[in-house]
Amino acid sequence: MNQAIYRHIRFRGHSFNALSLEPEAPLAAWIDRLDAFIAHNAAFFARKPIVVDVSYLELDRTGALELVKNLSERGIRILGLAGADPAWSCDDLPAILPRARAAAESNQTNVDGAGETDTPATRLTANEQLAFQEIANALADDGQPSGASNSEPVCRPPNIAPLIVNAPVRSGQTIYYPEGDVTVVGSIASGADVVAGGSIHIYGTLRGRAFAGARGEAQARIFCRRLEAELLGVGEVYLTADQIETNARGRSVQAWLEHESIRIAPLD
Amino acid sequence: MSKIIVVTSGKGGVGKTTSTGALGAALAQQGQKVAVVDFDVGLRNLDLVMGAERRVVYDLINVAQGDAKLHQALIRDKRLPNLFLLPASQTRDKDALTEEGVERVINELRGRFDCVICDSPAGIERGATLAMRFADAAVVVANPEISSVRDSDRIIGLLDAKTVHAENGEGIEKHLLLTRYDAGRVARGEMLSVEDVLEILSIPLLGIIPDNEEVLRASNVGAPIVLHNAACAPARAYNDAAQRLCGVDLPMCIHSDQKSLFRKFFGRRAA
Numbered sequence: 176m177n178q179a180i181y182r183h184i185r186f187r188g189h190s191f192n193a194l195s196l197e198p199e200a201p202l203a204a205w206i207d208r209l210d211a212f213i214a215h216n217a218a219f220f221a222r223k224p225i226v227v228d229v230s231y232l233e234l235d236r237t238g239a240l241e242l243v244k245n246l247s248e249r250g251i252r253i254l255g256l257a258g259a260d261p262a263w264s265c266d267d268l269p270a271i272l273p274r275a276r277a278a279a280e281s282n283q284t285n286v287d288g289a290g291e292t293d294t295p296a297t298r299l300t301a302n303e304q305l306a307f308q309e310i311a312n313a314l315a316d317d318g319q320p321s322g323a324s325n326s327e328p329v330c331r332p333p334n335i336a337p338l339i340v341n342a343p344v345r346s347g348q349t350i351y352y353p354e355g356d357v358t359v360v361g362s363i364a365s366g367a368d369v370v371a372g373g374s375i376h377i378y379g380t381l382r383g384r385a386f387a388g389a390r391g392e393a394q395a396r397i398f399c400r401r402l403e404a405e406l407l408g409v410g411e412v413y414l415t416a417d418q419i420e421t422n423a424r425g426r427s428v429q430a431w432l433e434h435e436s437i438r439i440a441p442l443d
Numbered sequence: 444m445s446k447i448i449v450v451t452s453g454k455g456g457v458g459k460t461t462s463t464g465a466l467g468a469a470l471a472q473q474g475q476k477v478a479v480v481d482f483d484v485g486l487r488n489l490d491l492v493m494g495a496e497r498r499v500v501y502d503l504i505n506v507a508q509g510d511a512k513l514h515q516a517l518i519r520d521k522r523l524p525n526l527f528l529l530p531a532s533q534t535r536d537k538d539a540l541t542e543e544g545v546e547r548v549i550n551e552l553r554g555r556f557d558c559v560i561c562d563s564p565a566g567i568e569r570g571a572t573l574a575m576r577f578a579d580a581a582v583v584v585a586n587p588e589i590s591s592v593r594d595s596d597r598i599i600g601l602l603d604a605k606t607v608h609a610e611n612g613e614g615i616e617k618h619l620l621l622t623r624y625d626a627g628r629v630a631r632g633e634m635l636s637v638e639d640v641l642e643i644l645s646i647p648l649l650g651i652i653p654d655n656e657e658v659l660r661a662s663n664v665g666a667p668i669v670l671h672n673a674a675c676a677p678a679r680a681y682n683d684a685a686q687r688l689c690g691v692d693l694p695m696c697i698h699s700d701q702k703s704l705f706r707k708f709f710g711r712r713a714a
Contacts, residue, residue, distance in 0.1 A: 342603070343645050345596050345597060345599050345600030345603070346593050346594070346596040346597040346600065347567075347596075347597040347600055347601075348600045361645065362642075362643070362645070364593065364596045364643065365589075365593050365596070366593055366596070366597065380642070380643075382643070
């Protein structure tokens with residue numbers, strides 16, 4: 176089967192790790208501390224993807240332009256701005272990044288104790304607090320020479336533990352796990368998506384869409400008890416329901432990538 | 444202890460309002476003190492199905508906003524003294540409902556009734572999420588056809604994510620009520636079978652309501668089907684479902700009318 180005719184321009188939403196730099200007020204003092212930090216760790220920010228989180232500052236667009244200029248002069252290349260007003264968006268500022276699910280995290284800690292619906296920016300998840308604390312520590316102990324070891328806690332190692340889902344995935348739900356394998360003990364409903372960095376194992380019927388190897392991992396596979404899928408994706412190749420061979424439907428199968436096209440074979 | 448039950452489906456026109464009225468009346472007949480609450484603000488129907496449309500003065504929004512007392516808005520059923528209706532407003536829209544207001548009304552209802560049945564609007568927006576928000580149990584209504592089943596699946600996902608019970612990690616009790624079931628069309632492959640629907644939705648079955656013209660007749664005269672014609676197949680199916688909702692273990696069956704069975708029998712002989 177010739178897959179080439181189904182190829183399009185490739186673009187997808189992805190999550191990548193970036194270093195989040197979080198300036199604090201008063202800004203002049205923070206920049207002084209930053210300069211002292213850079214003096215001891217000259218290459219720390221070099222060629223690193225950096226997101227500047229301005230949630231802890233009271234800034235306007237002019238202030239943001241000024242801050243970006245100050246950071247650029249210090250060789251810090253800014254990938255995007257977090258916690259900024261989307262209305263500031265202009266050609267002279269880096270892209271304004273929407274906050275990813277900060278408010279939806281279940282293990283969130285309410286920092287200021289306010290019971291009202293405050294903005295996500297004032298609430299920190301445990302992970303964010305940890306990262307914030309690490310950067311604050313890194314900036315505070317500028318007396319000590321620090322090399323690569325100092326940057327290690329910030330760049331967390333990838334979590335390769337598999338994700339086990341013990342319930343059916345309902346229509347409209349998305350399981351997104353770019354870190355590794357996903358195992359679902361139950362069915363994937365029509366209108367549900369499972370996106371995994373590794374392989375996907377489904378002990379039930381796959382009626383929705385499954386994307387294995389979502390970060391381009393060509394070795395990833397999809398296994399399911401019964402194939403009724405709307406779409407199968409492995410790596411950067413995908414098949415829609417119409418393109419899936421009819422004799423594979425309703426069967427227990429595995430799907431994998433071979434010569435840039437998806438192959439489906441029955442398991443029994 | 445009182446129980447808040449939401450009747451929901453995602454898709455419109457599958458029989459939420461009919462089922463709310465029928466289950467409410469069936470539970471009231473079993474001796475429980477029941478309130479049925481119409482959450483379909485702007486498109487209220489439950490008052491018509493209950494035959495109370497001429498007696499609506501205050502509604503859910505008035506009570507939620509504190510403009511009226513709960514007892515002023517509750518309408519007592521003329522046939523069953525322990526069955527009450529809290530109607531929706533026809534002139535407002537769903538944005539008039541706030542979570543705080545709904546919580547206050549539900550808590551007040553909890554103190555007064557054994558069972559509160561909330562009739563959810565169709566869709567997955569504010570009205571539907573507020574109707575399910577404080578529920579202890581959900582009756583998911585579905586027809587045996589693929590679009591209804593997929594929408595119900597979506598609603599089950601929301602029940603597991605957006606209700607107070609789910610957010611507290613307790614999970615919410617869910618039941619499937621399969622309505623408009625036509626055994627003949629299932630046999631001909633024109634409708635999904637009970638097994639197909641259960642395989643897709645994987646929640647326990649509360650009852651199978653056969654497709655029957657008596658249901659439409661009952662709603663036209665403004666009476667819940669179990670009060671309109673207690674002997675007909677859908678009324679018996681709703682009565683069974685109401686008992687199962689109270690924890691009675693009844694064997695599952697597809698009710699059918701003796702008369703139509705007879706007709707089928709003779710029809711076959713003649714053919």
